[in-house]
Amino acid sequence: MTPARYLAGRVLRAVFVVWAAFTLAFAALRLLPGDPVALMLSGRGGFDTLSPRDIARAKAELGLDRPLPVQYGHALLDALHGDLGASLQTGQPVTRMIADALPSTLALGGTALALALTAGSALAVSAHLAVSPAVRQLLRSLPAFAVSLPSFAVGLLLIQLLSVRWHLFPSLGGTGVAGLVLPACTLAIPGAALVAQVLGKSLHTVLREPYADTVRATGAGRARLLLGHGLRNAAIPAVTVVGLLVGYLIGGAVVVETVFSRPGMGRITQAAVATQDLPVVQGVVVLASFVFAVVNLGVDLLYPVLDPRIRATGRLVTS
Numbered sequence: 001m002t003p004a005r006y007l008a009g010r011v012l013r014a015v016f017v018v019w020a021a022f023t024l025a026f027a028a029l030r031l032l033p034g035d036p037v038a039l040m041l042s043g044r045g046g047f048d049t050l051s052p053r054d055i056a057r058a059k060a061e062l063g064l065d066r067p068l069p070v071q072y073g074h075a076l077l078d079a080l081h082g083d084l085g086a087s088l089q090t091g092q093p094v095t096r097m098i099a100d101a102l103p104s105t106l107a108l109g110g111t112a113l114a115l116a117l118t119a120g121s122a123l124a125v126s127a128h129l130a131v132s133p134a135v136r137q138l139l140r141s142l143p144a145f146a147v148s149l150p151s152f153a154v155g156l157l158l159i160q161l162l163s164v165r166w167h168l169f170p171s172l173g174g175t176g177v178a179g180l181v182l183p184a185c186t187l188a189i190p191g192a193a194l195v196a197q198v199l200g201k202s203l204h205t206v207l208r209e210p211y212a213d214t215v216r217a218t219g220a221g222r223a224r225l226l227l228g229h230g231l232r233n234a235a236i237p238a239v240t241v242v243g244l245l246v247g248y249l250i251g252g253a254v255v256v257e258t259v260f261s262r263p264g265m266g267r268i269t270q271a272a273v274a275t276q277d278l279p280v281v282q283g284v285v286v287l288a289s290f291v292f293a294v295v296n297l298g299v300d301l302l303y304p305v306l307d308p309r310i311r312a313t314g315r316l317v318t319s
Contacts, residue, residue, distance in 0.1 A: 003304075006304070007301070010297050010300045010301065011297065013293075013297075014293035014294065014296065014297045015293075017289055017292070017293040017296075018286065018289045018290050018293050020289075021285055021286065021288070021289030022076065022079060022282070022285070022286050022289070023072075025281065025282050025285040025286070026071075026072055026075060026282060029276075029278050029281055029282060030068060030071075030278075032276060034276055035055070036064075036088055036275075036276040036277065036278050037055055037058045037059050037062065037064060037088070038055055039088075039275055039276055040058070040088040040089060040275075040277075041054060041055065041058060062088070075282070079286060082095065083095070084098075084279060084282065084283040084286065085279035085282070085283070086279060087272075087277055087279060087280050088275075088276075088277045088278065088279065088280075089271075089272075089275050089277050089280075094279050094280055094282075094283035095283070097268060097280065097283075098265070098268075098283055098284070098287055101263060101264050101265050101267070101268050102264075102265060102287075104262065104263050104264040104265075105253050105257070105264035105265040105266065107180060108180065108183055108184055108187065108253060108256070108257070108262070108264060109187070109246075109249045109250070109253060111180055111184040111188075112183075112184045112185075112186075112187035112188040112191065112249055112252075113188075113191070113242075113245060113246070113249060115184060115185065115188035115191075115192065116187075116188040116189075116191030116192040116194075116195055116245060117192075117195055117242070117245075118192075119188065119192035119195075119196075120143075120191070120192035120193065120194065120195025120196040120199065120238075121195060121196075121199060121238070123139060123142065123143065123192065123196040123200075124195070124196045124199035124200040124203060125199075125203075125226060125227070125231070126139055127139035127140045127196075127200055128200070128203055128204075128207070128222075128226055129222060129223060129226060140200060142193070142196070143192075143193040143194070143196040143197040143200070144193075144197070145193075146189055146190060146192070146193035147190050147193035147194055147197065149189065149190055151186055151187065151190065151252045151255045151256055151259075152255055152259055154185075154186045154189050154190070155182070155183070155186040155255075155256060155259040155260065156259065158182045158185060158186055159171045159182065159259075159260075162181075162182060163182065169181045169182050170182075171260070172260055172261040179262070182260060183256045183257070183259075183260045183262055186252075186256050186259070186260075187249055187252050187253070187256055190248070190252075191245050191248060191249065194241055194244070194245065194248075195238060195241055195245070198237050198238050198240075198241050199234060199235075199237070199238040199241075201237075202234035202235075202236075202237045202238060203226070203230055203231070203234045205234070206230050206233045206234045207225065207226070207230050209233075211229070212225060212229070212230065215229055236303060239299055239302055239303070240299060242295065242299055243292070243295055243296040243299050246291065246292055246295045246296075247292055250288045250291065250292065253265060253266045254266035254269050254270060258270055265284060265287070268280060268284065269281070269284050272284065
């Protein structure tokens with residue numbers, strides 16, 4: 001398979017993911033019970049002042065009185081031109097709301113991803129380099145425990161220990177580096193456990209392959225074998241986890257930003273869902289699917305670099 005064909009296939013798959021997310025979100029939001037226009041008008045004037053004529057007029061102005069296929073076509077065409085509509089509650093353009101909230105969430109997600117990859121890789125490597133069997137078993141059992149911890153529980157525990165008891169970091173609404181530590185660690189701990197699990201199992205497999213015996217026969221020690229040969233050969237499953245981590249971080253940001261009262265995409269999403277602000281929810285779904293697709297596209301393009309056999313076949317080679 002040529003590099004151009006490999007790239008084209010991955011790009012088309014990424015485009016399909018974004019389109020499918022947009023379409024499913026459009027359909028699901030229109031099937032929700034309740035009337036978003038009535039909620040919008042009630043927030044401005046109260047239920048007692050509403051009349052069917054007011055609601056019908058507002059729907060006509062927003063284009064929500066048209067058939068669903070027509071609404072979908074207009075929404076898709078506008079999205080292709082970068083217009084995600086305006087919030088039903090605030091009237092602000094959705095793109096502007098996302099642009100204002102995105103830097104905070106990107107800082108949180110990027111920091112959490114870096115921490116998860118670093119800590120998870122270090123834990124997996126340490127578990128294989130440990131000389132003591134008891135220490136080795138302890139390090140290998142930690143990921144199974146940490147990956148089962150829910151984000152809100154981790155966040156509350158960190159707030160209790162590092163903010164309330166030891167006063168090291170702000171607990172709620174902190175800004176700057178200090179305000180980023182606790183939310184990022186909350187997201188990173190389960191993610192690091194997942195990386196450690198996958199990389200640890202992959203290292204265990206590759207270090208039993210025949211080439212590892214050959215390297216050992218040359219007199220190479222455990223550290224040289226692991227870091228010089230085994231780590232790169234075990235990297236593909238761990239790289240695949242990056243795509244899963246991004247999806248986890250996107251969903252986890254909603255919970256973490258709520259727990260820590262931190263501004264960002266999570267707070268916008270929570271408010272939009274509570275008020276059935278369809279354009280905002282649609283915009284958040286499109287953004288999340290776009291980020292997820294781009295990251296997974298990057299992961300797909302990294303596979304041939306890690307394993308030259310993929311350049312020829314265009315498929316992962318597992319043995």
